Amino acid sequence: MNKNKDTKEKICAFYASDYHFEMISLPYINKKIENKNKIIILTENDLEKSIKTLLGNINLKEEKKEEILKLDWKNNDIEKFNRMKTKMNEKENIIIFVKGNKSYIQHMNQNMKKWLPEENHIKIIDCYDIEEVGDNLDEIMGQYEKVLRVTGEKEIENL
Numbered sequence: 001m002n003k004n005k006d007t008k009e010k011i012c013a014f015y016a017s018d019y020h021f022e023m024i025s026l027p028y029i030n031k032k033i034e035n036k037n038k039i040i041i042l043t044e045n046d047l048e049k050s051i052k053t054l055l056g057n058i059n060l061k062e063e064k065k066e067e068i069l070k071l072d073w074k075n076n077d078i079e080k081f082n083r084m085k086t087k088m089n090e091k092e093n094i095i096i097f098v099k100g101n102k103s104y105i106q107h108m109n110q111n112m113k114k115w116l117p118e119e120n121h122i123k124i125i126d127c128y129d130i131e132e133v134g135d136n137l138d139e140i141m142g143q144y145e146k147v148l149r150v151t152g153e154k155e156i157e158n159l
Helices: 018-034 048-056 062-069 077-089 102-115 130-141
Strands: 008-015 038-043 094-100 122-129 146-149 152-155
Touching (some): 018 146, 038 077, 094 102
Parallel strands (some): 038 094, 094 122
């Protein structure tokens, strides 16, 4: 994350299922953990079981798998908001995944606007269910500069 940038950066992503979301996000999360970024996953539904299954089937060192599991893949938003505030006070770079339906994403983003000051180093990745937003894909992508893919962040105009 750009350390000279003092605003929230917004990125979008699209998934077809929980496993698909995890497959898209895992390479990115792994890389960001290596770069000492703090990752928080706000999710409408509990992903703990599916991430354990997925990690059990991929070729990754055990310590990496454990780091990824420690991210808390449950849907306990209040606890996670409290963690976010603590990490911001520690001036940490934070990447927040917001995964759920369009209404959930809007609600979480409104809460983050209230709870989290603008001047912090935060990257928010809004992850939409492609089946729900398929007809409005261009409209949603128009609200962002980048999209997250398996290969990482891509500028939307370059797609």
